[in-house]
Each structure stands twice: as C-alpha cells, then as structure tokens.
Amino acid sequence: MPDGGSTGIGASVKRKEDYRFLVGQGNYTDDINRPNQTYTYMLRSSSAHAKFSLDITKASEADGVVKIFVGTDMDVGSIPCGWQVDSKDGTPMREPAHPPIAKDKVRYVGEIIAVIIAETLEDAKNAAELIDVNYEDIPVIIDMQEALNNANGLVHDEIESNVCYDWEIGDSEAVDKAISEAAHITTLDVRNNRLIPNAMETRSAIGDYEHSTGQYTLYTTSQNPHVIRLLMGAFVLGLPEHKLRVIAPDVGGGFGSKIFHYAEESIVTWASNQIRRPVKWTSDRSEAFISDAHGRDHVTSVKLALDKDGKFLALKVDTLANMGAYLSTFASSVPTYLYATLLAGTYTTPAIHCNVKSIFTNTVPVDAYRGAGRPEATYLIERIVDKAAREMGISQVDIRRKNFIPVDAFPYQTPVALQYDSGNYNATLDAALKKADYDGFEARKAASAKKGMLRGIGFSTYLEACGIAPSAVVGSLGARAGLFECAEVRVHPTGSVTVFTGSHSHGQGHETTFAQLVSEKLGISTDMVEISHGDTNNIPFGMGTYGSRSLAVGGEAIVKAMDKVIAKAKKIAAHIMEASADDIELNNGNFEIAGTDKSMSLADISLAAYVPHNYPHEELEPGLDEKAFYDPLNFTYPGGCHICEVEINPNTGEVKVEGMTAVDDVGKVINPMIVEGQIHGGLAQGIGQALLENAAYDSNGQLLSGSYMDYAMPRADNFVDFKVGNEVTLCTHNSLGVKGCGEVGAIGSPPAVINAVVDALSELGVDDISMPATSEKVWSAINNAKNKN
C-alpha cells in the first residue's frame, strides 16, 4: 500500500476530534437548547404487568405545566421492528403492537404511561407526582422457561403465546447422527448474562416543529440518524423525509444502545407540533437503566461431539433468547442471524444445528449490545471447547489447533450459512501465546500457590462476522432495510476536502480515520480534510454505525467516491495539460503526465473545476463533488486469540485479572492507535460481563440492578494494562482489506476470562462457573467443591 505520508494509512495520527472534547466544547444533545423550549418528564410504569388507568386532572393544573399527554392522545403507528424472522414452520414471528405511550396495559417497569411537558423540568417532575395511577396487577412473566409454557399467562394477549419465534438453522439429522456415533460428547448449560449498555451519555431528544414551514427537526442521541428518520417518519409518525430532519450531534458512546428507534424520539417530535414549541427530554441514569434496551440474556444448552482424537464432529445448540416485553429495532436478528450463523467459530465442525426460541417477558426490551449475538455464540463455543479439552485430557492449545480451519481452506463455507473469506487462526494463537508469556505460566502459578492463591489461564480463539451489510444477503435473511453505506467527497475550489459520511462517530474516531483515507488517496494532509456526519440535511444518506461496519462499509463508500473524484480530476487535468486522461497518473497528490515533468495539484484542478474557463464543457460538468453508495459482497471476518490470566483468593473468592492479552486480526489497520483503543474498550466490556455486570430482575419484574450502586460498572482498578497485538490477513472483498475492530474485544474476551477462572478452580473439581463470576459465586463454588471432596 503506498504511503500517504505521515497522515496516511497505517499512521497513528492523533485524533482531530479530541480538541473540542478536551476543552469542554463537545456538542452533545443535552447541551443544545432551542428558543422557547419546554421540558419533558416521562412518567413510567412502576408495575411490570398491569392494567392501568390514570387521572391527570390535578397535574394538568400544576405550576408550569404546558400539556400532559397519555397513550390515547397519541394516535400514531406502532414502533417497528426492522428484521423479520420466520419460525421453522414458516410462520412469521409474532409482532405485538408497541405504542410509544402505553394505553391501558403496561408490560415492563419503565414503560411510558404519561408525558408531562412543562416550562421547567422541575415543574414537570412536580406535576408527575400529582398524577394518580391505578394499577390492576396481572401475574408477572420473568423466567423464560416459565414463559415458554405460558405458565403465568401471556405478555401479549393478542398473540396467544410468549414465543416470538421458534427458529432453526443447520442440519439436525446430521448432527444427531454424529452425536449418536461419537467417541466423546461434552455437554454444557450456559447463561449469557443480561447486560445494560450504559453509554456514559444518557439518551436525550429534542423535537422542534417549525409551523411556518411544516419542518420537523429531531436532535437525538443516535448512532444512525437516517435510520431513525426512516423508522420514525415512515412507520410511527407518517412524516415524509423532506419534512423531517434528524440530527445526531456528538454522541457520548453507543455500544448498540443508540441504534434503535425509541418511543421518546417519536414523542418529542410529535408533541412539538401538538404544542407548537420545542420539546426536550433527557434521560437520567435511573431512567436509562429501565428504558435503554438491554443486551444478551440467553439460556443455552450445548452438546459437542468429538472423535477419539478430539476432532469436532458436531455441535448442537438450543437457546432461549429474551426479547423483553416488545420487539426493539433489531431484537429479532440478534439471537438468530447474528448468533447461530457464527457457531462454527474458527473450527471445521462439519455439522451444526441450532434452535432458538425467542421469548417475551415483562422486562425492558432486549436488543443489540456491543457484539450482539456474536459474544453469545463465542461464549458457548469457547466454553464447551475448554470443557471438552479438560474431559479428554487434551491441552487447550492442542484441541484448538486440531480443529482450526486451515489457512488454505479459505474461502471457507461453514455449515451455518456464512462463507469466511480469510483468516489465520494459528498465527493469532502463536502471537498471543508469546505475548502472554504462556511458557512462564507454570512458574507464575507456582508462585501464586506459594502465596496460597489459585491461578488460572484461559483461552478464546474466536471469530466474528461484522461489517454488517450485504443488502442482498441480509434481505434474504429478513432485514427490512438495505445495509449499504453512502459517502460524498467534496473537493472545494481551493483544494480542501469535506467528506459527508453516513457512518456516525460516537467515540470511534472517524473524523481522523476517514481523513487518513483521504490523505492516503488524494495526497493531502488530514488538516485539509473535514468529516461531516450526523445530520440528515447534510448527508445524502446513511445507514449508520453498528456491527463494526464504519470502515469496511462506510470507509469503502468514501474510497469509491474518491475514485470518482480522481477519474474526473484526471480528465480535467488531461484537458488543461493537453494530454490523454489515460496518461495521467496520481502520485502524492499530483496529477502527472506519465514520463514528463508536467503536473497539476489537486488544488489546481479543483480551482479549474469551479472556475471552468478552460474546461472540457462538452464532456464534463463543472465542480468536483462525487457521491457513492457501497454495498459489499460479504461480511468481514475478524478473529483472533484472547488469553486471560487470573489469580483467585480462595478465602474470599475474589478474582483478579492478572493478564489480558488480545491478538486480533482485524484486517488492514488504518490507525493503529485508534484500533488499539477500540480493542481496549471492548476488552473492558467483555471482562465486565465475565466478572462484574449483571442485570437482575426479581419475580415481580423489578430491576434489582437499577443504579451504579447495584450494577457493577468496571472501574480502572478492575483492570491491568492490556497486552494488545495484531496479525493481518486482508479482507478479500474490499479494496482497503479492512475487517472491523469495534466489537472484537467484547466478543472474544468473556470466555477467556471464565475459562481462566475454571482453570484456576479445576484442581478443586470445579468445571463451570456462570457469568458474572463474582467473589460470592466463586467463593461458594470453592466451598461446595471442598465439601464434596
């Protein structure tokens, strides 16, 4: 790859976006105030399942109240789900109606039952206290197994079952046959703990209707403003795109939770027309816990069949996946196409079958959270491989090497739909073993033992599918939208460049990475490049940022637009320098006539394009501004090896992460500093899931972990320095060779951590521990084991 100088591909360019954040000038949604704006408080259900009625008379007369809306006031469409999954019998998934404000029945604690709009937030909150709510409680459905049998009744009466769909993939006959003939079978039951994304910026939305023009503007904390415009505009409020502008300014972290269209966005947009004033809502943290979509929450049984040498023959997986009370935007796709299609992992397992039943419960809707489906798949694969190795007396390294898809097998067709394009799993394993100083482990274990501590090491050699796109593929799998990306590259008259991208940055550093692509291709410094995103009025179109797709899909769209810019610039240069366009070469930002010393800079050409006095008018339009849509041919397949080392205090059960090594293959790396940062963040969330975080409900549907006092967020002293490295195999179907790095840390690490904990406890006869492996749980496991022995 040519070197674009110090700001091109491969350089750890310091981030262009940092300055505004460091001096307190970020522009987050809650920082925005509109003239004459009102403030909103959402009154939320305190009951998990009830018929209800309310009396707003007193509250409506309270100081400062502008208007109170209840469910029946808001006669709009249902909040839609973006992905249809069919059951194995061919019937479509069950899609209950999802009104933005509950009308007469609530189905989870946190569901909106009234919207109080007032002159100040305090007025709105005070008025909310005056609303009389009368709940007629209905039995609450929390446990998925019970929900499956309709034991406690139905979450939605009108759909006659708590099962959203009963779906399958793979060849069950082949799997059953392999299992019946196998030399060894390992079984495991796992729970993938429910998590709460907890981006540090809570959600916020401002609806601003301009009556004189009929224009609606929604400012919102979104990872994909165009998607919100489509979902909210077309399905909920019936507003056409040209009358609806959605702006997602600086966004303080997303991790998936800000992909979805939430009720509050529709409510403030709609209400601002009703009251003809801007309407602002900002979630507080307690509200976020009970209204942001949660993540994970699977209960799974796994069976792995092996031959006598430890070769995998078949994998059988049965999963219950919690949907919560309503279907959030991508909820249905997470435990199916983003999960079961990954079950081959990095291995040649020839037969795989997976059945997924997704279940409605009286809990907050569950949807994509960093990794979405792929951490759940990786967790069960890497846990059962670990267990099988222990049972068969094979080393953790050998059992993996024995089953890896070999380098010469790519492109590799798995038995569960995906075709991997590239990878080298031995290379990432070798590099990780070295980085983690695997050879020194026994000595470190002995040293721990001397102190009376238990030490363990755990592996995860994972793979994931990201760059979420191929419209044709996702369409055939039920997606109700395309998943391409769009970019526009505008070369200004004096040669600086603005890129308009449909990707959205909420921490990923696009303003830098994308500028580096321009620097590399057009040969100008990143200082000359501005990246614009997040406003549907500026950006031609966009599908947004999730599924580690920004570079592999959004970046490629930018490259494609730049290719058009270059092709046009060559024609302009050829005309002015009186040469043939075919003879023009672009080197370091100069358009040169091959074999001569004649050249023009990009700035010379762009000036000519905008001041077209000497210009090929019969052939070209003036201007230098090109747009491209890019729809890839396949997903991308990052993979790698994570190794965790833990030390456990047997007296307290406390697990200390002593080492976390990640060697990932994310394809070509544009900015190593940013990629490492993404991996650090993912690892922290993965370790958080494995050791700390858990969203728990009691049987009445009350969230027990509804604040930072009960939901254990990872803090700085939960971690040590991470050891991060990379090995590169290029993606074969995009021009940059990039794969994606946003989610690998969170996907690969949880099983490495749990495998390390199990390894440390294995000498006591413990062979499983569930996430999160809290001190209490580990201590009990140690004690139970001791009592047994």
Add this chain to the structure above:
Amino acid sequence: MEISVKINGKDIKADIKPNTLLSTFIREHLNLTGTHIGCDTSQCGACAIHLNGDAVKSCAILAAQADGSEITTIEGIASGDKLHPMQQAFHENHGLQCGYCTPGMVMSSIKLVENNPNISEDEIRKGLEGNICRCTGYHNIVKSIKQAASVMGG
C-alpha cells in the same frame, strides 16, 4: 437566593433557587456545558470540577453551598490555546473516545497528580475509583495520567 462565585476567573452573581445543584447551575445557568452529567447517584465523576482547589462532583452539592467560592471547570484549565498538560496528555495517549467522561476525568486527574506528584500506576487506578469511562477500558487514561504527571513536575 443570590450567590456569588468566581468561575474560571470571572466573578459572577446569580439568582438561583435554593435547591439548585451546582452541576445544574454550571450547565443551565452559566451555559458551561463541558461539565457533564452521567448519573444521579454521584458515582460516575462526569461532573467533576475544582472547587476551592479540590476536585469535587458538582452533582453532589448545591450551588448555594458554593457561594463565595472559586470554581474551575474544564473550560477554564487551558491557557489560551495551550492545553493543560493533562489535556495534552489525554490527546497524545488517546485517553478519550466519545469524550463524555473526559472533562470529569481530566479534572479529577489533575488533582490526583497535584496531590501525589510521583503517583504510581496502582495509585492512579485506585484514584480513578469515582470516575467511570465506558469507552477506553481506562488503559490509555492511565497512560495519559502517567505522562501528565511527569510533565507536571513529578
């Protein structure tokens, strides 16, 4: 009630309701939106500022309690265009991603280092107990603080 404070070097008088939080006063009355709100239980540190030379969580005290005091927010620590060494170190070490926790992190870290110029990695990690970051895994934040400590004269 009326309070007067010196904020980022400027004397300010303001008429506020007695129950106004200092964080609300800073964000809503003074429009200094660099100070962020990340929780409602005083646990995330996004709202950290300097009050009479100490790092405090501005969501955990009333504006009235700050009457007569000197306050510095994230907007007030650079000298003109020159970043404070802590801000500079966060930039150089990629100590921020979405930037939301950053103002609080920077304000807390400055005091961590001022109070313990030879601060060790362990002490940094423990010292950040009251600041949550969801993006960075803290790795580069710790690195940033180490670098800033050496610049700030550790």
